[in-house]
Amino acid sequence: MQPKNNDPEVTRKAMAPVRAPDLGLDAQECVMPEPGDPCTIVILGATGDLTSRKLMPALFDLYLNQGLPDHFLIVGCGRIDIDRQEFSAKMQTALKNAGANDEDRWRHFAAMLHYCRTDFEDPDTFKNLVQLLRDLDEKFNTGGNRIFYMALPPSVFPSAARMIGQVGLADENQNGNGWSRIVLEKPFGTDLKSARELDSSLARDFSEHQIFRIDHYLAKETVQNVLMLRFANSLFEPIWNRRYVEYVAITAIEELGVENRAGYYEQSGVLRDMFQNHMMQLLAMTAMEPPSRFEADQVRDEKIKVFRALRPFRVDRLEENLVLGQYSAGKVDGKPVPAYREESGVAANSLTPTFAMMKVYLDNWRWQGVPFYLTSGKRLDQKLTEIAIQFKRVPHSMFRHTLEASIAANRLILGIYPEETINLKFQTKNPGAVVCLRTVTMDFHYQQNYSGPELDAYARALIDCMLGDQMLFWRQDAVELCWKFLEPILNRCETCDDQTELLQFYEAGGKGPEAAAKIQKT
Numbered sequence: 001m002q003p004k005n006n007d008p009e010v011t012r013k014a015m016a017p018v019r020a021p022d023l024g025l026d027a028q029e030c031v032m033p034e035p036g037d038p039c040t041i042v043i044l045g046a047t048g049d050l051t052s053r054k055l056m057p058a059l060f061d062l063y064l065n066q067g068l069p070d071h072f073l074i075v076g077c078g079r080i081d082i083d084r085q086e087f088s089a090k091m092q093t094a095l096k097n098a099g100a101n102d103e104d105r106w107r108h109f110a111a112m113l114h115y116c117r118t119d120f121e122d123p124d125t126f127k128n129l130v131q132l133l134r135d136l137d138e139k140f141n142t143g144g145n146r147i148f149y150m151a152l153p154p155s156v157f158p159s160a161a162r163m164i165g166q167v168g169l170a171d172e173n174q175n176g177n178g179w180s181r182i183v184l185e186k187p188f189g190t191d192l193k194s195a196r197e198l199d200s201s202l203a204r205d206f207s208e209h210q211i212f213r214i215d216h217y218l219a220k221e222t223v224q225n226v227l228m229l230r231f232a233n234s235l236f237e238p239i240w241n242r243r244y245v246e247y248v249a250i251t252a253i254e255e256l257g258v259e260n261r262a263g264y265y266e267q268s269g270v271l272r273d274m275f276q277n278h279m280m281q282l283l284a285m286t287a288m289e290p291p292s293r294f295e296a297d298q299v300r301d302e303k304i305k306v307f308r309a310l311r312p313f314r315v316d317r318l319e320e321n322l323v324l325g326q327y328s329a330g331k332v333d334g335k336p337v338p339a340y341r342e343e344s345g346v347a348a349n350s351l352t353p354t355f356a357m358m359k360v361y362l363d364n365w366r367w368q369g370v371p372f373y374l375t376s377g378k379r380l381d382q383k384l385t386e387i388a389i390q391f392k393r394v395p396h397s398m399f400r401h402t403l404e405a406s407i408a409a410n411r412l413i414l415g416i417y418p419e420e421t422i423n424l425k426f427q428t429k430n431p432g433a434v435v436c437l438r439t440v441t442m443d444f445h446y447q448q449n450y451s452g453p454e455l456d457a458y459a460r461a462l463i464d465c466m467l468g469d470q471m472l473f474w475r476q477d478a479v480e481l482c483w484k485f486l487e488p489i490l491n492r493c494e495t496c497d498d499q500t501e502l503l504q505f506y507e508a509g510g511k512g513p514e515a516a517a518k519i520q521k522t
């Protein structure tokens with residue numbers, strides 16, 4: 001017999017209901033990384049649209065949230081001849097337009113802004129930049145560490161990089177320089193050959209560890225969270241494979257049309273604009289094996305294996321795996337919108353696809369036979385980005401004879417936009433005397449219990465660039481593998497005689513070409 005224990009504390013503990021202890025880390029505890037080294041961000045193309053709409057608001061946001069190093073400067077470079085005050089005024093307007101109106105903090109922030117006129121045709125202007133950077137380093141202790149952000153049209157990436165190299169700003173840890181990093185955004189070429197050419201021109205002056213190829217999808221919190229969900233839980237990984245998964249549907253669709261980007265979009269179309277980059281990254285995050293460490297190269301090595309496992313399409317039977325579409329006139333949010341071919345800057349007989357659905361397979365042990373449906377398109381009925389894992393049905397339905405109900409299979413949806421959620425659908429018994437099943441949803445909202453800053457993808461990418469962490473950036477071998485996969489498809493689509501047959505027209509504001517639904521059933 002157990003000795004009687006009269007200690008009230010022991011009795012209290014013994015009587016307490018058995019509950020799982022709270023395991024969580026308070027969401028507020030790990031919000032912002034320690035700011036990195038002092039540095040200067042040099043924005044080439046500082047008077048352009050990308051700087052006003054994305055970079056400056058992201059930098060201001062980081063400033064407001066103590067996400068910038070103590071010693072930090074922004075040097076805007078552009079071809080127009082304006083002085084520091086004029087540049088500052090432009091940036092203030094840009095921030096106001098972006099909804100950032102903190103006058104007091106703006107004054108401090110503005111003190112970090114400088115401007116230098118640069119022209120790729122005129123090397124002397126880059127020598128002036130070198131001088132300005134050295135003077136600023138000395139005055140503000142920025143340590144010679146620099147990020148060169150290419151907010152420029154891709155066609156001038158090579159000359160801009162060359163110019164930086166020629167004036168000695170790409171060299172690290174010499175002549176007054178600390179580290180030196182170059183940041184560029186897609187498109188990384190328009191095919192394999194041009195991607196390699198771009199890389200060779202960057203490689204003349206920069207090594208791979210200095211090159212940061214941005215994919216803003218990777219910097220989305222919920223996209224990064226795919227790895228946490230998969231590899232920080234023991235629940236999902238055992239069923240994350242061909243045995244349990246029926247198919248995976250990765251969707252990134254939008255209501256917007258081509259807007260004012262026809263010049264770029266006519267040459268790129270949805271395959272180059274969304275598939276060569278964002279869709280491939282979403283696929284890799286969903287399908288990759290667990291890396292042994294959460295470090296840039298280990299993670300990127302695993303993604304490479306996914307790209308290598310992509311089963312090449314049979315280009316003579318493209319229609320089995322690919323649906324291409326282009327929007328015709330229709331209504332979005334009740335308002336009439338023109339057809340793609342009627343948009344300004346678009347050729348009246350354009351065959352550029354604005355929609356694609358691809359059925360891809362990965363030839364590896366984990367995913368053999370599981371289709372991945374990748375869908376992206378413009379002018380559809382909603383803006384939605386999500387990854388849906390459709391699980392298989394139960395192997396045997398013991399309820400079949402009693403309930404006469406077919407049992408819906410489980411589905412896990414990782415919502416990226418508009419809802420940042422994880423939601424799991426499963427079966428339960430419907431409450432009540434009649435025994436029947438119902439499908440219910442378990443919902444997690446990403447911002448739940450969190451009131452810290454919400455950083456946009458650019459702010460996040462800039463932090464990592466300042467810290468020198470390349471995990472969220474493309475490595476050249478991955479860029480090339482994705483082009484290798486896409487190039488035969490692009491060649492066939494763009495050069496075959498039956499181009500019009502490959503392209504289905506769909507009404508703007510609708511669900512996309514009907515053929516997309518068919519592909520999913522085959």
Ligand code: BG6
Binds near residue numbers: 254
């Ligand atoms: C860009 C594409 O990379 O991504 C655009 O060039 C597209 O065409 C955009 O609209 C979509 O991004 P997000 O973050 O709005 O889903």
